[in-house]
Amino acid sequence: MSDGVAVDAHIMSRFGQDMLAADQSLSGLLVERLVASQGLVIDYGRKIEHEWFTQCTHQLFREWYIQNLKLGNIRMVKGSIPDEHKRALQTRLGFPKHGYDIVYVKVANDTQKKYIVTEDLDFFDPKHKESSHATREKIKEQRNCAVCAYLKKRMNITVGTPAHASVDLFPKPPVCDTEPAK
Numbered sequence: 800m801s802d803g804v805a806v807d808a809h810i811m812s813r814f815g816q817d818m819l820a821a822d823q824s825l826s827g828l829l830v831e832r833l834v835a836s837q838g839l840v841i842d843y844g845r846k847i848e849h850e851w852f853t854q855c856t857h858q859l860f861r862e863w864y865i866q867n868l869k870l871g872n873i874r875m876v877k878g879s880i881p882d883e884h885k886r887a888l889q890t891r892l893g894f895p896k897h898g899y900d901i902v903y904v905k906v907a908n909d910t911q912k913k914y915i916v917t918e919d920l921d922f923f924d925p926k927h928k929e930s931s932h933a934t935r936e937k938i939k940e941q942r943n944c945a946v947c948a949y950l951k952k953r954m955n956i957t958v959g960t961p962a963h964a965s966v967d968l969f970p971k972p973p974v975c976d977t978e979p980a981k
Contacts, residue, residue: 803838803874804968805907806830807917808850808899810961815855818863825961829916832969834872840906842878846899847906878905884954892945893925904956913956916964923947923958 810826817827833839841847852861867873885901888894894901900921907915920928920935924944927935938944939960942951950956959967 802911803840803876804833804910804912804964805840805847805903805915806833807903807915807919807922808847808854809918810916811851812854815857815860818859819857825965829961829964833916833964834867837912837968838871839867839873840876840910841873842902842906843875844878844902846902850899876906876909878902878909880905880908880954887953888946888949892949894946895921895925904950904954907956908954912968913954914964914968915950915956915958916961917958918960921946922950 811830813824813826814830817823823831830839841851848864851864855861864873880901888901888904889896900919903915903917903922907913915922918939920939923938923942924946926945927938930938942948942958942963947958950958957967
């Protein structure tokens with residue numbers, strides 16, 4: 800089992816934009832930290848790679864990607880998910896049957912870390928896509944709705960926004976409340 804974190808293409812898009820900008824977004828900073836410390840995972844079928852390249856079309860991103868793939872900071876995994884979980888996600892919970900979202904679940908499932916960084920509502924509760932912006936943001940913040948809760952409880956996969964991942968994956972060191980010995 801490989802380790803690394805699955806990062807959605809929209810987060811990678813922000814990272815790609817940050818490569819060309821003077822300022823860094825939280826998404827960009829998070830991707831940099833993940834690559835340096837834990838690595839990213841993609842599928843052997845290169846569907847995630849394809850989605851990243853669709854979102855990040857400039858040459859600088861491609862060069863960054865190739866370099867980090869060669870260095871082992873981006874790792875390929877087979878990616879798998881038991882049929883019972885795939886059916887439950889797609890039939891009962893409304894997770895997309897088409898597209899690449901299920902690939903992120905598959906690759907996260909084949910890692911020790913079991914973490915997906917995304918802001919895509921499909922990973923939280925796709926039935927609320929038509930809800931107000933405030934409702935959608937609350938759903939993502941709380942992480943206790945249908946898909947997110949299922950992934951955590953049944954598959955031990957954590958879904959988090961960049962803000963969640965910054966805390967979940969990089970907790971602050973404990974604060975020592977005793978004075979040092981003199």
